[in-house]
Amino acid sequence: MSDSCKSCPSSGSGCSPDSCGQKPEDVKLKKVLSRIKHKFVVMSGKGGVGKSTVASNIAVALSLAGKKVGLLDVDVHGPSVPRLLAMGGQKPHFGEEVIEPLPWSKTLSVMSLGFMLPDKEQAVIWRGPVKMGLIRQFIQDVAWGDLDYLVVDCPPGTGDEPLSTLQLLGQDARAVVVTTPQGVAVDDVRRSVSFVRQVGNEVFGIVENMSGFVCPGCGQTHDIFTKGGGEALAREMGVRFLGRIPLDAEVVRSGDEGYPFLKVHGDTPTGKAMRTIIEPMLALG
Template sequence: MSSNTVPTDAPEHCPGTGSEQAGKADACGGCPNQKICASATPKPPDPAIDEIAERLSHVKHTILILSGKGGVGKSTFTAHLAHGLASDDTKQVGVLDVDICGPSIPRVMGLEGEEVHQSGSGWSPVYVEDNLGVMSVGFLLGSPDDAVIWRGPKKNGLIKQFLRDVDWGEIDYLLIDTPPGTSDEHLSIAQYLSKANIDGAVIITTPQEVALLDVRKEISFCRKVNMPILGVVENMSGFVCKNCKKESLLFPPTTGGAEKMAADSGVDFLGKLPLDPRLGQCCDEGKSFLTEVPDSPATHAFKNIIGNIIQRCNKGGSTEPDTGETQMDIN
């Protein structure tokens, strides 16, 4: 990814304010900020970028989980992707929760009330299992009900500290749960990870068009900051009755749903996740739905999607549509 941050509403081919061509490139002609950009002294790269790249050099696969809007199940998916990957005892998995204002990962993963500990090598993650560690701003709050009322610079500073100072050790997968949208935190993450080896982003949506509108913006954001896209997951694609296990549509896709949107956008479609009421109960109780309800159609769908993500990571990511499925064996 480019370390030169370009606003998401910038004109096409804008070189960005940190570029040597700022205010001088052909695309700058007619821009109201052209003189300001041309006369500004270019800022040196943030030294934290290299420090973060060094810290994450021990991570084999880094995956960002994004969503265009809130309430689509991004953190729930992140937690269960982590549980699924960690079901292989030979793999070390980390979850970094950078949703500063809405840190739900501690509750979903059964870690509420835990605290962060420091060692000589940095902040130590809180462990769910021996091979599954978690870091979240939720561990820094006095109470789960405390609001994080911070302006952008302070939030971005914590994101930098999380990326630079958490001691993950040698791990196979680092999952980064981000806040919804394409704003301050996302630009900071893109900048700070510009020299790190990132497999790509998994984008979560629901079937209705109001959610897909924001997902298209998320795809556009990823392309503008040169972030690879592993694919799109359609969450809450239907409702599964826990008794008869039949599925009915909750949000009928008026424009073809996430699968058609992914095909139109030229990105992979990773699969559909039906909604099982027991999933919400497991999240409230901090348990893994995959092990608590192994016979649910939602669990089988999770397995297929996790297998698809592993497959794409192992082959270096993908942005072309792919309908193949690889089921993962989850104990």
């Protein structure tokens, strides 16, 4: 071993020419990410747009298509993925150096801070550096294995969580930005598109959620929140419009009761709209 190798921080931890001079934790993160083909960060500049519902249904849809998928919830202050997938009360297994993600199915693994909180009433009062450390741990220390897709559900805004997530995942991570049609939401989401570009990542596309309400009685569509705001934003910003999802009472019920909408109602107009969103993702191979 050369003198330079003896002083290398990676010495004795699987040092190689590719990792020489890197910190052991950076080497570990790189190895984990090398086993993930596609990374999607679902985000929005506006709260209450149904981002977690979209993220969880994207992950489920990809897994039902036969892909190996990981779903990571990095919403530290309001982790909702465990409830959306009826996984509340489950606890991950902590090994010596790894955390085992919880299986939703044979092809979908899930990790969230919500699995670790002692009760649902406990507030998480953390500053930025602590949150950043947790997100890094959830990426590099969770035994994700070989994944076709990693879907990350971020909290609203352009703060610590989405910034840390994109920086840790690298510039090949793509953002899926969720909005509702009305102008007050689109204004905030426009900032999300700019944020992703400033960080150096690709905006894969925009989803317009709660776009029209289909009356279960008469079948007519009523544009409660107007319509087309997300599609217009996609044209304005020069990004792909992935599709619109109507406001559907069954989507609300599925989230409250903890079953993925697409698994039960995949053949409904709303289900077909959700499946349209993942077609460009599946086309990546």
